[in-house]
Amino acid sequence: MYDLIIVGGGPSGASAGRVAGEAGISTLLLEKENFPRYKPCGGALSPYSLSCLGFELPESVVERDISKVRVHYRELCTERQKDYRLSLLVSRKAFDNFLLDKARETGIDIHLGEKVLGCEEREGFVEVKTSQNSYLAKFVLIAEGSCGMLKYAVRQQRDRRTEYDLALVSEIPEEDEIIRNRFPETIDIQFGVASGGYGWIFPHKGYYSVGIVGTAEHLKHPKSVMQDFLQANGFSGEFQVRSHIIPLGGIKRKIVSSRILLSGDAAGFVDAFIGEGIAYAVRSGQIAAETVADIVLYSRKLSDLKEYEARCRKEFGNFLVSSLKLEKIMHRFPDTSFRLALSRKEILDKYLDDVVINRSHKDYIRWLLLNFSLAEPASKIKSITEKNR
Numbered sequence: 227m228y229d230l231i232i233v234g235g236g237p238s239g240a241s242a243g244r245v246a247g248e249a250g251i252s253t254l255l256l257e258k259e260n261f262p263r264y265k266p267c268g269g270a271l272s273p274y275s276l277s278c279l280g281f282e283l284p285e286s287v288v289e290r291d292i293s294k295v296r297v298h299y300r301e302l303c304t305e306r307q308k309d310y311r312l313s314l315l316v317s318r319k320a321f322d323n324f325l326l327d328k329a330r331e332t333g334i335d336i337h338l339g340e341k342v343l344g345c346e347e348r349e350g351f352v353e354v355k356t357s358q359n360s361y362l363a364k365f366v367l368i369a370e371g372s373c374g375m376l377k378y379a380v381r382q383q384r385d386r387r388t389e390y391d392l393a394l395v396s397e398i399p400e401e402d403e404i405i406r407n408r409f410p411e412t413i414d415i416q417f418g419v420a421s422g423g424y425g426w427i428f429p430h431k432g433y434y435s436v437g438i439v440g441t442a443e444h445l446k447h448p449k450s451v452m453q454d455f456l457q458a459n460g461f462s463g464e465f466q467v468r469s470h471i472i473p474l475g476g477i478k479r480k481i482v483s484s485r486i487l488l489s490g491d492a493a494g495f496v497d498a499f500i501g502e503g504i505a506y507a508v509r510s511g512q513i514a515a516e517t518v519a520d521i522v523l524y525s526r527k528l529s530d531l532k533e534y535e536a537r538c539r540k541e542f543g544n545f546l547v548s549s550l551k552l553e554k555i556m557h558r559f560p561d562t563s564f565r566l567a568l569s570r571k572e573i574l575d576k577y578l579d580d581v582v583i584n585r586s587h588k589d590y591i592r593w594l595l596l597n598f599s600l601a602e603p604a605s606k607i608k609s610i611t612e613k614n615r
């Protein structure tokens with residue numbers, strides 16, 4: 227009987243594994259793939275993500291240090307260079323493998339290439355069946371990502387197309403010097419490309435991550451949107467394109483039953499406006515493991531597992547709710563809102579300072595309302611920079 231079984235070795239499962247191992251509870255992590263494995267992702271880590279990790283990333287994992295962002299909406303373009311880091315770019319293959327090694331260091335059991343087929347709560351424990359075996363645990367954390375079905379052991383299956391995004395991504399090889407010249411420490415975000423989302427070009431080491439994301443409800447022809455985006459940005463040729471779903475964060479979902487918890491994408495913890503999920507995957511995994519360790523080590527009540535939900539809400543849940551609101555406002559009237567947002571450099575500047583760094587939508591919205599009105603007539607909105615490719 228394990229104290230904790232973790233399903234999935236992505237950022238959420240690995241972070242939970244590290245905390246559980248450090249706390250000294252007996253833990254088994256089950257991962258269906260053999261690591262290092264590919265994971266479709268832009269690979270951008272915000273300063274908040276990095277602060278959640280609790281350790282430095284080695285140089286071998288970091289591909290680019292980003293301090294500049296270029297944002298487009300149709301013919302408009304603005305860019306901001308900051309004197310602080312906006313993001314680090316990593317390849318998920320190396321990053322996830324590194325996080326899993328950090329979990330392994332603590333001595334927990336890790337089984338790779340073993341897929342979990344189901345988990346059922348019984349009187350006093352949970353039974354976990356895999357492709358190879360069957361295990362028992364006092365608690366189970368499901369960190370299976372966005373696509374798995376195991377999460378429905380906790381909450382009802384209710385996949386409305388309004389509650390998740392579709393993303394398509396391609397990694398396009400290029401000489402590093404060309405990449406650095408085209409996007410010097412710069413990430414490129416293009417709104418108006420996919421309904422409810424955006425297109426991105428991230429300059430990794432030796433390749434571009436190019437992708438589009440939009441709400442499943444509105445993105446009717448994702449492949450052709452992706453093709454148009456590639457073409458418009460000068461990427462011609464045959465590229466492998468992978469699609470994936472991303473849950474919209476900020477929507478109320480059940481994330482804990484009496485002995486099973488959900489974390490990361492399985493819990494729906496993604497920023498609906500920018501699609502950032504790694505930070506919340508890491509942090510929710512850590513909080514889940516801390517909550518379980520507290521119950522196991524200090525013989526606390528089973529009902530204390532609910533504290534997991536409350537802690538997630540307090541630490542980042544409210545932020546995800548306001549991000550969902552911002553996403554809805556911006557994409558409800560995209561022409562007015564993005565034209566306004568790109569017409570003044572200080573709007574992007576303040577977003578980076580208040581939201582990305584200080585993580586407060588409240589201050590940002592208050593500042594916006596004091597200084598601008600979304601009702602400002604389109605004729606008054608002037609573009610101040612030309613599209614800069």
Ligand SMILES: Cc1cc2nc3c(=O)[nH]c(=O)nc-3n(C[C@H](O)[C@H](O)[C@H](O)COP(=O)(O)OP(=O)(O)OC[C@H]3O[C@@H](n4cnc5c(N)ncnc54)[C@H](O)[C@@H]3O)c2cc1C
Nearest residue numbers: 234236237238258267268269270342371490491503504507
């Ligand atoms: C195209 C795209 C671009 C993105 N770009 C960014 C970005 O730039 N920055 C950012 O912060 N976020 C980004 N995200 C979101 C981010 O990828 C996720 O939020 C993050 O990976 C969630 O981590 P996780 O550990 O919950 O799940 P995952 O990373 O999906 O890991 C889940 C793990 O569980 C394993 N697994 C699944 N089912 C089972 C099973 N039955 N048994 C055993 N193992 C199982 C999987 O193999 C996988 O290794 C992007 C997402 C997409 C789709």
